[in-house]
Amino acid sequence: MIVKIKSLGYFGIDSFLTEVEVDISNGLPTFNIVGLGDTTINESKERIKAGIRNSGYKLEPKRITVNLTPANIKKVGTHFDLPITVGILCGQKTFSYKEYILENYLFMGEISLSGDLKRTQGIVNGAIIAKDLGYKGIVIPFDNLKEGNLIKGIDVIVVKNLKDIENFLTTGEFQKIETYINDNEEIENIYDEDLDFSHVKGQEKAKRALEICAAGGHNFLMIGTPGCGKTMLAKRIMSILPPITEEEKIELTKLYSIAGKLTEENPIITKRPFRTPHHTSSGVAIIGGGRTPALGEITLANKGVLFLDEVVEFKKDIIENLREPLEEKKISITRAGYRVEFPTDFILIAACNPCKCGFSLEPSEICTCTPREISNYMKKLSGPILDRIDLKIEMTRLSEDELLDNIPRETSEEIRKRVIKAREIQKERFNSDKLNSHMTRNDIEKFVVLGENLKNLLKTAIKNLNLSARAYDRILKVARTIADLSNSETIEKEHLFEAISYRINER
Structure with a gap:
């Protein structure tokens, strides 16, 4: 019998949906995991077997094959412990389950030798993938609750052990636990x-x-x-x-x-x-x-x-x-x-x-x-x-x-108020979270307009300081920031002078 469990794969910071396929058949008792798993995933076999046994369940002496798809992309992380364990217990009919749960929820979590669920990596990525792909929710360890609740609009089911998993798979019921962070306190x-x-x-x-x-x-x-x-x-x-x-x-x-x-x-x-x-x-x-x-x-x-x-x-x-x-x-x-x-x-x-x-x-x-x-x-x-x-x-x-x-x-606090005000000016200017240091050449031409006298001043600075084109652009970006701190729409002589003064020690 083949059971399919949804989970998450990530490589670097790129995430992708991973399907954990578990096949249980007659034959010599073996436990193989294929699909380009790393050492952590290969070692999960021993954690899973001990976790199942110490939770009071029995691992049938069958031929177990686990495939992580897509099989051509490397998988990393301990979070595959939970979907593999769920696939095995459902496949050997230890757990009765509602089919729609396996189809609509992602499973992530590390299994301890006692069968308890432990904190794992990549939970936020899993919640984002679940929401973006239209899944109903994600099943994660209790210790990852706050990470999971960062992403709104999906069910976050937290479990502490395999007994909790069995209860959710059998009944489909769960207690929604909210976490709140006091933004003012932050x-x-x-x-x-x-x-x-x-x-x-x-x-x-x-x-x-x-x-x-x-x-x-x-x-x-x-x-x-x-x-x-x-x-x-x-x-x-x-x-x-x-x-x-x-x-x-x-x-x-x-x-x-x-x-x-x-x-x-x-x-x-x-x-x-x-x-x-x-x-x-x-x-x-x-x-x-x-x-x-x-x-x-x-x-x-x-x-x-x-x-x-x-x-x-x-x-x-x-x-x-x-x-x-x-x-x-x-x-x-x-x-x-x-x-x-x-x-x-x-x-x-x-x-x-x-x-x-x-x-x-x-x-x-x-x-x-x-x-x-x-x-x-x-x-x-x-x-x-x-x-x-x-x-x-x-x-x-x-x-x-x-x-x-x-x-x-x-x-x-007094300085930070000026900084926040300057960033608000930049946000309104660019209609985004872009800062002056991120300005492109087009942005500079549009938002850093110099009069003829300031151009002559800058020309002298370029010659005397032997500035490159990149250094020239950066002087203009700094001058724009200094003007923003002064709440000035235009760049004045004192703003440009100050920006140039920070390039004097160029070599």
């Missing part, structure tokens, strides 16, 4: 109160640059002496970014679910990510890929911030591999057996010392580096990478007066 607790801009003394230009980054989605490089506050400032950008939207919440939860980064404590992504990979991380860990396509840090930072501290210490090929993600906001990874595409819409914040000893910018310190050593140190950041970074500043240590001052400083 906004109030969007960042750590200890990471507020009011705690930062001095470094006014860096604070201003971070505000521009947050408002327009621009990339930022800080070159400064050790201890001048680069890392401290980078962490505080999260306190001025706008709250995450419902669409972004679903998109990020989907990515983190596939990557296996969700936990019982954090089952849904409700804050923008801030990823800080160490400079010893491998290329696959940062960019993504591998034998089975895994999400890298640049994708896990999607809709948030990627902070590369001591950026020149990263391997040169990793830094160069950031070119496409920074420009296209996505990355295509091609290997011998696959090609996948991942989103990389993040703000890059990078920081480094000006030289190997770190003190070449400090007049009061004796730098031990030669001019050649300083040049070689900074050459690790190539011209094409620097072209893709919109704002660059040099930072030195605070003076004694700046360290000791106790004057009131602007809070993150």
